[in-house]
Amino acid sequence: MGFTKRRCITTVFGIVIYVTDVGTDLWVAVQYFEDGRVAWCTLTLLFVLCGLACAQIFSYAWFCDDGGVADSADRAVRADTADSADAVERADKADSADQLSRRSAVVLHLLQLGIFIRYYRLLRKAVRTVWVCSPSVRDDTELHRDLFAKATDLSMLRLFETFLESTPQLILQLYIILGHDHRSVIQYVCITGSFFNIAWSTVDYRRCFRRSLPDVSEMPWGLPTVVYLSYKLLTVSGRVLALSLLVVLHTYYVFALAFVWLLGVIWTYREETDFCTSKHLEKLYRAVVGVILIFTFFNIKGQNSKLQMLVYYVACATQNLLIPVMFFCLEPGAAKSDFFWPVAGVIFTSTILGLLLLCLFYKFLHRKTEAPVADEVDGLRNEGKKDLEAKRRMQAFLQH
Structure with a gap:
């Protein structure tokens, strides 16, 4: 099964959960500040910033590893949308050349926009593939594999953000509620959002990861x-x-x-x-x-x-x-x-x-793997740096 319309919709749903979870945490921090609970506010913000910063660091590093960061800003190429195999091939080449200048990449990631850039690029290519292109193009295995590679990178970053931000946030909010009897509606909203974020990122990571590897059966x-x-x-x-x-x-x-x-x-x-x-x-x-x-x-x-x-x-x-x-x-x-x-x-x-x-x-x-999954990719065909590094990264990441 390739990258489907349902996968596009769930990707959008993932963005909503991500923004909602971070937004409720910031709302809780503001409430603590207004109540004079500076220590609680600081800890809440610290967990948020820790999760976001870690995700942005790895996102920037992977952009560099995959050839997505150039030394100059004149490398950007706009992908045309058309209903033909030739157009999709040009669009794929545009994706590989759709690079950010190093300065732009640094600034965007400092502004916490790295994950949103990845969401945008994934959805742009996914919508073009599953809604616009001809059936023959939609059945292109390599095209769908690239989409799942992009989705897997995002799921890895979400997993980092979740366990560095949502799970410590849960412990903090439960400590405040249970240990200090300080309760509010937004705290419960924050806790609910964190649980949803954990559930979504964990399952989405597993599905994307297993689908992105050719020798692993999809859940x-x-x-x-x-x-x-x-x-x-x-x-x-x-x-x-x-x-x-x-x-x-x-x-x-x-x-x-x-x-x-x-x-x-x-x-x-x-x-x-x-x-x-x-x-x-x-x-x-x-x-x-x-x-x-x-x-x-x-x-x-x-x-x-x-x-x-x-x-x-x-x-x-x-x-x-x-x-x-x-x-x-x-x-x-x-x-x-x-x-x-x-x-x-x-x-x-x-x-x-x-x-x-x-x-x-x-x-x-x-569903067990059909072949042992190694840390390194052996015997790959002549592929570019982007494909090599992406496959190596997926096969060396957390597997469960």
Whole structure:
């Protein structure tokens, strides 16, 4: 199945979720500032800026790696829209030559517009392909593969932004609500937006990633997608609530999160990931993966990960289930609080159900790869720097 009209519509939906999530977080920060809660406002903005900045850094680096950044501004070429194979071929060449000057690329990414540029270019080519072109052109495999490569780059960036911004934001907002009894409608809107962002970016990443690789079967719509989404949401929700309860117990326990992050970073160094073309960017990538591993498991090497996944989820489930017990034992008023038992119940339920759905998915619904996925691309045809780097990046990225 190629890049369809439904995929175009879901791409637009992804933009809406992205903007809504960031917008509600900024709205919450403004409310905190107006209420005189400067520390909460600062932390909220810090998480937003951290996620956005990281996504823009990687977006700019990938533009450079893929040949999308030129040394001069006179390289831009306007793609013609027509209903013929020749026109599409010219348009594809225009896409490869549709470069930004280095200065323009830096300015646009500093203005946090890098992801929007990617959305625009993806939608421009996708609409031309699935709505305008002739049926013979719409069936061009390479054309659809390029569209999914663009979509996969976006899904990678969204995944970075989600786990650097939405998941820490959830912990912060839950800490404020549970620990300080400070509640407002916009806080609940912010939390809902963060959950939607996590759900969307996780599932969209998996579908785009698997579809972009020729030796990996695509996850079908329907039951497999629903079960996968539910397993991810339940395990991440249980994890976020447990960590929030830990921080409510005492803010110093935030150092426990730092320790878990450090373990994740050490693992990435031990696995010797090779995702970035720059050593400094690779270090940033490993730091980001460490944050992701606080909340959910990803296979960072594309190899058989049953043992690592088993160890990871047993450790996380044990921590999740022990944190409410520790809270009950160390906090004298825990049993009388209006939130402890509901939160503890959700933690237990979501953790157990999430693990059951995980087992169900990988036992009955998971389409395995037809061939081992390696970190490097071997035996590629004579392809340009853009195609080589994009394929290498996709095959070296988080796989799960």
